[in-house]
Amino acid sequence: MLCDLCQQDTVTELEQLKYQLTFQYRIDKICRSCQGKFSLIEGNTCRGCGRSLAKQELCADCLQWRRQAGCIVQSQAIYHYDEQMAAFFAAYKFQSGYHLRYTFTKAIRQRLRLIRYDTLVPIPVSAGTLNRRGFDHVQGLFTGMRLCPLLLCRQPSKTSLVQQGREARLKTRQPFIINSASRLDKGQRICVVDDVYTTGRTMRHAMLCLKEAGYRVVQGLTLAR
Numbered sequence: 552m553l554c555d556l557c558q559q560d561t562v563t564e565l566e567q568l569k570y571q572l573t574f575q576y577r578i579d580k581i582c583r584s585c586q587g588k589f590s591l592i593e594g595n596t597c598r599g600c601g602r603s604l605a606k607q608e609l610c611a612d613c614l615q616w617r618r619q620a621g622c623i624v625q626s627q628a629i630y631h632y633d634e635q636m637a638a639f640f641a642a643y644k645f646q647s648g649y650h651l652r653y654t655f656t657k658a659i660r661q662r663l664r665l666i667r668y669d670t671l672v673p674i675p676v677s678a679g680t681l682n683r684r685g686f687d688h689v690q691g692l693f694t695g696m697r698l699c700p701l702l703l704c705r706q707p708s709k710t711s712l713v714q715q716g717r718e719a720r721l722k723t724r725q726p727f728i729i730n731s732a733s734r735l736d737k738g739q740r741i742c743v744v745d746d747v748y749t750t751g752r753t754m755r756h757a758m759l760c761l762k763e764a765g766y767r768v769v770q771g772l773t774l775a776r
């Protein structure tokens with residue numbers, strides 16, 4: 552069987568069987584060599600955004616954000632978003648690779664053991680993306696874990712689209728709303744999860760939306776950044 556990432560190496564049936572027997576989840580169709588190329592974020596990180604740093608302190612971006620907004624985002628990531636991770640996401644998200652959702656289950660579970668939380672709240676995927684892709688790629692990565700879909704994407708109304716016009720307004724607009732159908736106790740400690748941390752804007756909006764509704768957010772966690 553050809554590897555989904557390098558298209559060369561083969562994943563033998565024996566290897567697949569071994570994964571299934573030893574871990575109860577599958578690392579389907581990614582060869583050993585490709586698995587070894589994902590790069591963990593190790594050592595000191597910014598306690599605001601999870602970026603690698605020489606010391607465990609705040610990076611320049613987070614310091615600036617704290618000056619402007621009076622708070623930091625507090626999100627950590629497990630892997631570096633490098634070429635290998637980009638190849639994974641291309642296969643997973645854009646080539647219908649839903650079977651690849653288990654690739655990082657073990658690493659995610661290990662990291663979650665270090666966080667004191669009660670419930671994971673995933674960043675929601677818009678209805679358009681969900682229709683196009685056929686699956687929720689964020690929830691997929693956290694398959695089998697306690698997920699509460701407390702956030703929803705705000706539907707853009709026609710009037711607000713006309714009023715906005717400018718990119719700057721889109722950037723600052725809160726894209727999420729609370730899912731009133733999901734009844735979560737406000738005492739529950741929430742860890743917000745997403746696939747990739749880029750500018751931190753999405754994570755900030757998600758945390759702010761939850762906090763403003765009275766929820767207790769302890770941290771954000773993404774697979775990569």
Ligand SMILES: [Zn+2]
Pocket residue numbers: 554555556557558559560581582583584585586
């Ligand atoms: Zn490979």
Ligand SMILES: [Zn+2]
Pocket residue numbers: 597598599600601602609610611612613614
């Ligand atoms: Zn930072």
